Amino acid sequence: MEIYVFDDTFEGFLTLIFDWYNRKPGSITVSSTKQYHPQAFSQTYFVVTDSEKATRVATGLRKRLSKEAWRALYCTFLSERPEGYEHLFGFAVYVFSGIVQAESNYGNEHVLFVHQMARKVEREKHHMEAFIRFQQTQDGMYYAPIEPKYNVLPLLAGHFRDRYADQAWVIYDHVRRYGLYYDLHSLQLITLDFQQGTNLETPARISEDYHEEMYQLLWKDYFRSTNIPARRNLKLHVRNLPRRFWKYLTEKQVFD
Template structure:
């Protein structure tokens, strides 16, 4: 292990974080910090290492957590990730290091700080998800779609999307996180995340075009191979990985 203190930076996505954890393992380094690029500050006594997101490396860590620790551990670290908790990256990193040592028994080690942190945070996120499932109120908009706005403490909009894409699969709808200016848009076949600055109902004359405009934006975005707007994609695990997670219900 390199004796020099090192901090890792990544792009802020879940894939990026697991890529950083992969790099730490194979570089035989214990990072002092793991931080999103925009939050990183140059330190006098530390060396920064910027980790580029690598989907192959992400898959290896993702599958390793699911198979060598447990699917529940995978769900829990994702819940910690979307909690936006301080030092969430190091909490996840320390938890996984222990998990690869003890396997599925890790969650019995409740005296360990990292295990306790993951348990407490994931339970808080789960609790808020269940609470908002009963609080979300949709209103029918002129463009024949349903719209709901909310301001959760945690970044749970992707979890709500998973739920409502099953429960309201025959309707078009938008769930808007006003606090983070992000929204989930669903069109009966799938959903995506996008940035929305203002509540849709705040410009009534344009309501009819809102949904169509959002989908045009979506198809424009997916035509660009390397999207560089972090507001639209980072912080959320892509839908294709949800099949391996334990549903919140």
Template sequence: MNENYSYDGTLEGMFTVFYLLLKNKNIPKDIKPLNGSNIFVDNYIFIQTKDSRSSYLYNYLRNHLDSKIFKKVIISFLSEKNNKELFIYKYILLNLKTQNQADRYIKKEYVDFINSSYRSITSEAHKLTGLIRFKLLKDGFYYASIHPKNDVILLLYPHFSKRFNTFRWMIHDMNRSKILIFNGESSQIHFVKEFDRRTLESYYDSEELYFQQLWKEYHKNMEIKERKNKKVQQHFMPLRYWQDLIEDINS
């Protein structure tokens, strides 16, 4: 039967749904993460996450899908677009049916979604590795805020855990209210319900404030006002990134 399904919004939850669908050879009408907009929708069947089922499917797909295809499946889950779950499921089915040849069917909407999402997400994560500005806090941690379009915070960990492996740092995804914290040995994700950005400056180390001011003055003095072009700036760096920079681009 074609039904509507919901889950807890995690990758493990989505794979639990996929496990049941594949087992019953079923193609659903829709799959949605459980949130405030659909929590009381009666025609959605909620599937409880089971680690045993999600782990089984994860290992099954890793063994039966091409490594690049499997990576696309995992990365596409980080997209914020609607219908991603159904598109990912159909993409998996087509790859299993065609022995990893789904990308040849470029006119199919879900194949285009997977490939465009993969490019968008990996591109954004790569850009952020060069754009993130860490700021030293009084407790010795380095803090950086980001406002990404996609949920890329975990993709940033491999880069910064290698480059700054002797430092303690945290990356705060302001759009999703979660922080990736690295203590020099291991990492954790924490969700922050309330955060007042206006009070953040009070936590900065005095030396951090001094160097921030130096950088702002340097940026201001190096600017050629006659050649300032905000449209070009926005083309190379979307507005959502500006608020996380130390320098004031709007001035």
């Protein structure tokens, strides 16, 4: 079985689908460059990303899919899961096979996987919309570090642009090392060079700005006061607010 390797981009993945139809190699396994391990008994085909081919595949898929299913496909791609790529490939082939309304056959394993994975990715996106905490820096910009489970930053852009149209902000994904920067006019992708040894673990006190500190403390005051001790339910608390988010949550930082 041949291994098809693409360059981690969505365009690359769509090109892969194009090349498969072109070369007709039978069944294959799909891998991104990041996850690729050479195997002794399999041939490897490296896909060369080609935006023209990608566009043709995208157009073909969009013609056969509802808006929701197309988004589900993109979300599954953003999950960056190795098995996700396999299922996406299977999903695309199933959709191209000509079955009407293929996307709603939840009895098909690829359709069901894409649907369920997309839900997980959307949930992570929603978690980010809820749990991102901005800190205002000295120059007035609002900064939020994140470490999402899936690569959801592209999905967040519109939400935060619409919401914070009158403030400059940066959301930076520390796992994938890139961020979004809004400068009051447009959005840009950015990469920051953190020096070795920069402490990313604790939310750095970026500014000594009095107001920033004050609002953080007021928010903690509010968070404590709105709790009803007689109803204490830590299990539910942790279920709703999983520990992996605590690192960047202002209200979960211990007073110093």
